[in-house]
Amino acid sequence: MSIQGRKASKGQPANGVTLQLLSPLRCGVSSSPLLHKVARDRMRELPCPGCGALFQDIDGPVHRYMESSAGCWAAYGEVLAREYTDPRYAHIHRLTVDAYAVQHPGRSSPQSIQSVAVHLISLCLILEYDVDMHRATEAIGVAIQAKGKYRWLPPPVGTYARTVADVQKACTVQEHHDLVHAWAKCVWSFWSEHHATIHTWLPSGNLRYRAGTTPDLGSPTS
Numbered sequence: 463m464s465i466q467g468r469k470a471s472k473g474q475p476a477n478g479v480t481l482q483l484l485s486p487l488r489c490g491v492s493s494s495p496l497l498h499k500v501a502r503d504r505m506r507e508l509p510c511p512g513c514g515a516l517f518q519d520i521d522g523p524v525h526r527y528m529e530s531s532a533g534c535w536a537a538y539g540e541v542l543a544r545e546y547t548d549p550r551y552a553h554i555h556r557l558t559v560d561a562y563a564v565q566h567p568g569r570s571s572p573q574s575i576q577s578v579a580v581h582l583i584s585l586c587l588i589l590e591y592d593v594d595m596h597r598a599t600e601a602i603g604v605a606i607q608a609k610g611k612y613r614w615l616p617p618p619v620g621t622y623a624r625t626v627a628d629v630q631k632a633c634t635v636q637e638h639h640d641l642v643h644a645w646a647k648c649v650w651s652f653w654s655e656h657h658a659t660i661h662t663w664l665p666s667g668n669l670r671y672r673a674g675t676t677p678d679l680g681s682p683t684s
């Protein structure tokens with residue numbers, strides 16, 4: 463997942479800005495100088511157009527098609543920085559990327575349609591079929607090849623109970639793991655009206671989802 467971003471002045475994005483990865487977080491405290499500044503300035507908070515969570519109304523980069531507020535994108539960048547800079551988080555990174563991408567679907571476009579589809583496929587394999595993260599990443603690689611197979615799924619209407627803002631507050635590796643897992647389950651459940659469609663999109667063939675076994679995609683584990 464690219465973290466190349468576009469710069470968004472408040473409500474007015476522009477292209478060509480790369481999101482700067484930030485240092486790992488201290489417990490419950492943002493390490494972002496930018497976020498420290500806006501906290502000092504007591505700027506107002508705005509709901510993210512993707513996940514709905516409230517973030518400081520800041521200027522900053524956002525993703526090219528995963529529509530979010532700049533504050534939400536900055537929070538995601540901090541969570542990614544924590545995962546990229548400490549191998550203890552590697553086991554959960556797949557779910558972080560999947561949950562964020564699905565929660566910020568953007569609008570119907572070839573890139574958005576494919577992004578939402580493959581990240582929902584990954585969530586399905588991990589959470590319903592108990593596929594490990596490495597195999598899920600392999601499955602995404604297979605799913606991406608199926609160009610034209612997917613269609614735009616209208617994002618469900620409602621309010622997410624969990625967002626990247628919850629993960630940002632984690633104080634320990636275990637807490638981070640638990641919060642990401644709960645976030646991913648929340649996102650997968652939120653998209654339940656599309657589960658039947660996603661089941662039909664699961665890649666098949668000779669990909670082995672579980673170590674040493676050929677996948678039986680007919681019976682979810684939960």
Ligand SMILES: [Zn+2]
Nearest residue numbers: 510512513534
């Ligand atoms: Zn968001």
